[in-house]
Amino acid sequence: MNKEQYTQQVRELSLNVVQTRVDSIRKKEILRTGMRVYEGGLIGVAGALGRYDEGELTQRAISALEQEIPYPYQLAVGRKEVVEPAHDLPEGAQFVDEMQQMLAELGQAQPEFSFSNKINLRTQTVQLVNDLGLDLSYRGTSIEVGLLIKEKKSANIMDAFAAYEGWRYDRAEFLRLANMVCDAFRRPVEIEEGTYPVLFFSGDGTYQGKLAESLHGQLYATGGSLFAGQMGRRLFADNLTVYESRSWQDSVIGPFFDAEGTVNDSYRCTLIRNGVLVAVRTDKKNAAKYGLPLTGSACGEYDSVPTLGNPQRDLPSLQIASTGKTMKELLDGGTGILVWIASGGDFTPDGHFATPVQLAYLFDGEKLLGRLPELSVSSHLYDMLGRDLIGVSSDSLTSLSKSDVIAMSMKVSRAV
Amino acid sequence: MYRFPAGVYTDVRIEDVFETQIVVTLGEVEQLKDKRFVAAFVRLFDGQRWFYSATTDVEHLQQEIDSLAAMATPNPHIDDDEIVRKLEANREERLIFAGDDDVSKISKEVKYRLLADYFPLVAGQDFVATWTGNYIDQRVVKTFVSSKGADLKFDYQRVGIWIGFSLADGEKKLTESFNRGATRLRDLEGLDGEIAKRYREAVRFLQEAVDVVPGAYATVLSPLAAGVFAHESFGHKSESDFMLGDEAMQQEWQIGKVVGSPLLSILDDGNEMGTGYTPFDDEGTRARKTCLIDKGVLAGRLHNGATAANLHEPLTGNGRAISFEFEPIVRMTTTYIDRGDLKFDELLAPIREGILVKTIKHGSGMSTFTIAPSLAYMIRDGKVAEPVRISVVSGNVFKTLGEIDGLTDEVELLAFARGGCGKMEQYPLPVGFGGPWVRIRSLDVQ
Numbered sequence: 001m002n003k004e005q006y007t008q009q010v011r012e013l014s015l016n017v018v019q020t021r022v023d024s025i026r027k028k029e030i031l032r033t034g035m036r037v038y039e040g041g042l043i044g045v046a047g048a049l050g051r052y053d054e055g056e057l058t059q060r061a062i063s064a065l066e067q068e069i070p071y072p073y074q075l076a077v078g079r080k081e082v083v084e085p086a087h088d089l090p091e092g093a094q095f096v097d098e099m100q101q102m103l104a105e106l107g108q109a110q111p112e113f114s115f116s117n118k119i120n121l122r123t124q125t126v127q128l129v130n131d132l133g134l135d136l137s138y139r140g141t142s143i144e145v146g147l148l149i150k151e152k153k154s155a156n157i158m159d160a161f162a163a164y165e166g167w168r169y170d171r172a173e174f175l176r177l178a179n180m181v182c183d184a185f186r187r188p189v190e191i192e193e194g195t196y197p198v199l200f201f202s203g204d205g206t207y208q209g210k211l212a213e214s215l216h217g218q219l220y221a222t223g224g225s226l227f228a229g230q231m232g233r234r235l236f237a238d239n240l241t242v243y244e245s246r247s248w249q250d251s252v253i254g255p256f257f258d259a260e261g262t263v264n265d266s267y268r269c270t271l272i273r274n275g276v277l278v279a280v281r282t283d284k285k286n287a288a289k290y291g292l293p294l295t296g297s298a299c300g301e302y303d304s305v306p307t308l309g310n311p312q313r314d315l316p317s318l319q320i321a322s323t324g325k326t327m328k329e330l331l332d333g334g335t336g337i338l339v340w341i342a343s344g345g346d347f348t349p350d351g352h353f354a355t356p357v358q359l360a361y362l363f364d365g366e367k368l369l370g371r372l373p374e375l376s377v378s379s380h381l382y383d384m385l386g387r388d389l390i391g392v393s394s395d396s397l398t399s400l401s402k403s404d405v406i407a408m409s410m411k412v413s414r415a416v
Numbered sequence: 417m418y419r420f421p422a423g424v425y426t427d428v429r430i431e432d433v434f435e436t437q438i439v440v441t442l443g444e445v446e447q448l449k450d451k452r453f454v455a456a457f458v459r460l461f462d463g464q465r466w467f468y469s470a471t472t473d474v475e476h477l478q479q480e481i482d483s484l485a486a487m488a489t490p491n492p493h494i495d496d497d498e499i500v501r502k503l504e505a506n507r508e509e510r511l512i513f514a515g516d517d518d519v520s521k522i523s524k525e526v527k528y529r530l531l532a533d534y535f536p537l538v539a540g541q542d543f544v545a546t547w548t549g550n551y552i553d554q555r556v557v558k559t560f561v562s563s564k565g566a567d568l569k570f571d572y573q574r575v576g577i578w579i580g581f582s583l584a585d586g587e588k589k590l591t592e593s594f595n596r597g598a599t600r601l602r603d604l605e606g607l608d609g610e611i612a613k614r615y616r617e618a619v620r621f622l623q624e625a626v627d628v629v630p631g632a633y634a635t636v637l638s639p640l641a642a643g644v645f646a647h648e649s650f651g652h653k654s655e656s657d658f659m660l661g662d663e664a665m666q667q668e669w670q671i672g673k674v675v676g677s678p679l680l681s682i683l684d685d686g687n688e689m690g691t692g693y694t695p696f697d698d699e700g701t702r703a704r705k706t707c708l709i710d711k712g713v714l715a716g717r718l719h720n721g722a723t724a725a726n727l728h729e730p731l732t733g734n735g736r737a738i739s740f741e742f743e744p745i746v747r748m749t750t751t752y753i754d755r756g757d758l759k760f761d762e763l764l765a766p767i768r769e770g771i772l773v774k775t776i777k778h779g780s781g782m783s784t785f786t787i788a789p790s791l792a793y794m795i796r797d798g799k800v801a802e803p804v805r806i807s808v809v810s811g812n813v814f815k816t817l818g819e820i821d822g823l824t825d826e827v828e829l830l831a832f833a834r835g836g837c838g839k840m841e842q843y844p845l846p847v848g849f850g851g852p853w854v855r856i857r858s859l860d861v862q
Contacts, residue, residue, distance in 0.1 A: 018661065022465070023465065024466035025468070026468035026469070026470065027468070027470075029472075030472060031472065049472050050453070050472025068445075069448060146841075152662070152664055155665065156782065156783050158658075158782070219545070222442075224582030225589070228584065228589075304437075305446055307446050310548070311591075343780040343782060344781075344786025344787070344810065345808045346778070348807050349588070349590045352627065352807055355786075356784045358783065415860070
């Protein structure tokens, strides 16, 4: 019998912001422990929230073997690694004071707007240890600033947002970002309907959803994926490379290993290289069952059997590699439409895409030139990432976290 | 009992949670687990600021209270604070799922068998590439005490099954599911006919659906789509926390304002049995039935203690948190459109060319609301016609509320196994929703 322990610990200080001031302070400390035992090709798992007795937890995991859930796969062995991304974040009372000062400055700079929602400081520790010498440990302290912006005279619940999640905090840089969003919001601009360079932040799930679903290994292998049978074939533009990342350098907040302890080189695994489908996402079960390469994509709650998860719900951190040009260079001296809020759109089963764009800015690659009216954008997955792909930027909108953009030529119409 | 510090308001919510999860994919068991845990959320208010703590260390809640008190500024007049005065101090025990229906007393094997009996309806069927069966349940017993004298013990329970399947026929693909929530396990029995019907309908869609011609269409929403429409388009705008300290919004949202068609009434009621059942909210307030829109006129809104005090309106029992990890914020319970007076055929009859949205993937609502349909059909000459693939249906919220021109005469309230309502960091919150079949003059379809 082998034994493995999966631990997740979260310490959080959360500030709730109402009308540009801190309205409440929440502290949280949660420990979740999963105990896994493996015997005879089976897995048993038991979990505990908060304090626990290790003997009792192990015994419950052993009892869970009676459920006969198969797990005839080689456990991760022998790797010891600790990743603790550096951060420059204030903590405790200093954090509260700093955010209050930042909000005060923002309120003074933008008297026509109010700001609300959450600012979180979170330390997350995740460990996976087993009796075969595996000892993986991640500890990261990150900040999540998610300020909703409302024009005071507006009848909307929110009009824009200024947000990021990362390891760095710089008051001046965040204020530059928030002021840029507000200042451009006050400048309405118009465009004719037509085809334009449309820029999404590259990590935006709005356009990534179908891509992520179609890269699900089990869906692929059973024929349900849009990409079924296309392994090794060129599906997209020559300069499109997509990889699943667990790297803090990609601003991924979380462990560098998957729920089975698989660690990829540089914490990344390429799925589409230069437009060619080279891999689909797998855990150990689906890699073995369908003869696919293991990509380290297992997920699951602390007390779950690790699995590949659901194709539509358990979405990975997909990163699109830069195609080498800056945002300015991608627009080639012209302007594009930077999508700021696009909520509610989706793909049809065959890959057609359409979404309302509730907030977009006219963008020259450096500055937000003005706020566009509500729009609709549409295309097809193969066109967006194929012939109509302009590129993925090498630079970001803010230095606080990775915020590169993907530019695609898309049909743009006014919202009805 | 706790020593509540002087000069502040304090409440303690303890959640005793039992949960089961079963996942079977392509006939192989992936998860078969249940668990029980107890955890707590402590709130403290000094009249200026709230202080919260979420903890799994329920043996030392007095320490949590004391540590929050150390952050606060004692206020000798805290009892006169408008929010504190507003909060209720109910004292009651209401455990309605403690008998034979208590899911914590039913074995995993019984639950697995109930789920597995449905597998043959999709496993091995034509065009099924992959399938997954899920069973979930949760029973929560909450105790709530406050420095104002509240002393509550109540429960709620949720059960559900979700059967998802991906279909493939050459290049044609479709992912569809059957999703049913309830409050008692026995409510999940006898669903064979509905699941088989959903599979057959999905196969027809796979084989016959064509791309919609984008444009503006008269649109009929199923009770599911109508419920999501009510929730997204207006329900969230009824959550009055967005009005706190905002004079423009308070002017804009005055009670009595015409906000929709005279056919339209929308209600929220935490007493409705289902996944939105909330007999007491997470501030200890008793559930109410709140009319949000009455025949097109703004009639009410949803509150927690802070918003009710700020806007000088009654409490509604809508201060809800998704779990012990979060503070209660203003949320919906069971929100639905009230019925009209048409039969289904009468609703469709005047439509020469339109769209019927039957099932959906998701919806959203800001100034524009959206619905991403899964199964949808053309309506031609008042009849349901060919299936159509649609990315998104959207419309301006207020224009659309005014363009509702027909409702059927029966309301269907729905509950789901998975998913729920998301608001900022708190997702998913179990809610109920529904309505009749709803006809809208024109929506943008892409």
